[in-house]
Amino acid sequence: MNEAVAAADTAWLLAAFCAVSLMIAGLALFYGGMVSVRNTLNMAMMIFGAFAVVGVLWIVVGHSAVFGSSLRGIGLLGNPIEYFGSSKLLAAPATPALAPAIFSAFQLLFAAITVALIAGAVADRMKFGAWMTFAGLWAVLVYFPVAHWVFAFDAKDGSVTGGWIANKLKAIDFAGGTAVHINAGIAGLAVVLVLGPRKLFPNMPRPHSLPLTMLGAGILFFGWFGFNGGSALSSGNSAAVVVLNTLAASCAGICAWLIVEKLREGRATSLGAGSGLIAALVGITPACGAVSPLGALAVGAICGAVCCYTVSLKFRFGLDDALDVVGIHLVGGILGTVLIGLLSDPQAPNGVAGLFYGGGVAQLWRQVVAVLAVLTYTFVVTWLIATVLDRVMGIRVDAESEAEGLDITVHGETAYVYDSIGVTGRVVTPEDAVAAASAITSAAADPVH
Template structure:
């Protein structure tokens, strides 16, 4: 019986891994459709580049730093040498259970997607080489330690010590509200501050292909069931409850965003629907194992409505958060994490009572401390990384490349055949670069709409 259960759990995790892996392509399409036609490939390359760099680091040292025995027992960082090179993950479990190799592969994707999310905050203006360096350094100094805080649990026999948020603070984060979304959102904020605004801000390029963005959102929606459900690490009731809660929150988030958008702007848009979906998924990620289905509806609706407001704050504060990483992932991650302290249902898999279920303020203050700790650490370290990189060679493309578009200037490619848009074969002179690039973008957007 134990062997059968272990086999079922392993099969579920393999399926969840496959679902999460397709989120890389989903994010590339989601972001790629939202930028102008001249930066589509660069956006996709930033997403896949993050996967490549973080994946290599994860195999060498990342898994060990995240899930190794805590150095000194303080819960701050796993021993980076314990699983160095991941060779110890080849052995099958001594007793029937989940193979460590599939757990490592699953968590590798979490690390890569977290870094890739940051790219949306700095779209259209960051050097690709600098992005690749930043991705690696940030994973080493920020993601791996924070993942240890949140995801590394003490062993039952007490021989292995995990992270302080999971074990000492006992804050709940089922699948990454703090380690993934708040982490990526506040890093995007810090990096955008150092990088500066795009030269056309507060005007933004029109999304060149909303169908691509909707397709990307749909792929992310599919993968998120593996993201959240796989975090149960077993094919049982917990995973099933998590999947139901994830679905419930998603539906509520779309409705809430569209209602707010209709009231504020007079229109319910496709981009709004996709954004409401993602906002709700962000919010339910930490809470999916802690709330009831009704609670999931509340979390999804609250995140959809709130994020519809927060995405517009970048104009008030002059922050060029290109694709609303701060407005959705930071705001939604904070709200979803804090709502656990209010809505946690003792009958849900996490078996903790929030304020509205008779648990008092105990869980709420724990959630608040976890949020503040990740905010402070990640913002400070990301700011330092970006500032050092800026002083050591710069992280922003030159004005000519920004105007021409990074697809052509950096990758020497275009996403579409643009010959009939009169794209110059050579780089235009700086004086004419802006006009040529904007004309190309406008005509390309019109062609895409006509084709659709």
């Protein structure tokens, strides 16, 4: 690699990093709009809090645990001492290559977003201190090992031994279907089982601000191009193909979700459009470097349609997955990862043929094994973490705090305050906003005023 190419690749990853960094705020808006007006700030705090905790842990030990040479060469965990404190990332590479510091920063965001996704499953009822403790423990005990399995590749010169899924199993996961979405989705399921449903479940309040949710979905959409495209680690053709496939899947996912929603419910909703977009993005994340644009349309459409159906199953099973982390991220991640075994096109950047392209079941069984391994390990360890925390410190807020809302009881703040009309010192509801708007309109129309 010459200096010009190395500089171009570093510049591309810097741009991708900036796009992905916006996903923290995008997720806060996406989730925040879907919860009650009494819990909007708490949801944002859970996401920003997870980002902060995981970021500190990543700098200290996370990069080393994920990308350090595998302990004993068996591919389960990187050497946590090899890059301890990240100081070794400061020096420029001896030969022209991608700057290691920006690669680490990019992967830090992957770790933080994965943990933050879990917050949507436990919305409205988890203690903030318990959440922050959980976020740190889960990153160390679950995300770092699984990310090593999936993202750490053997060095060509043999100096670094990577994870078992990437190098021994050779399952394809371009940008995190297993390490990010399946990981977060099954973790959300485990924590919800320990935490229990909200008091009013299944009769929960509607999302308080769908415009916020749509804005958040749009920001996530933008960031996803950095998330997937940056995972190519170069500014060449692979990144371009990945971006095209990500775009194609997104369009198909929205259409598929809205069609299923219209057939089932008789209407196509804005929440459905945003959810269909996210479901498709989840599905194409592992497959974006493996499929053709037509394959990407198929992945997006399948994920949009199937996830539209699965999100409603939580009511049948009494599972209070508040913001559909299980129904979208777990299911979409499984679909996208397994579909690689069927739709992988040998002309795509990954260069592997799936079953429908004459490759037989060789890649399919690898994808299935990777999914099952992550599902099993993450569920068991996450359930143990949540159970121990529940017994040691309690992880659920009391009934009074849950009823009043966590914004005011935990953080002492409210998301919306209308000082000009005297609505202060109490929780502001959507009905307050409607009444305030009516009062202002009436006053403006009254000539006496």
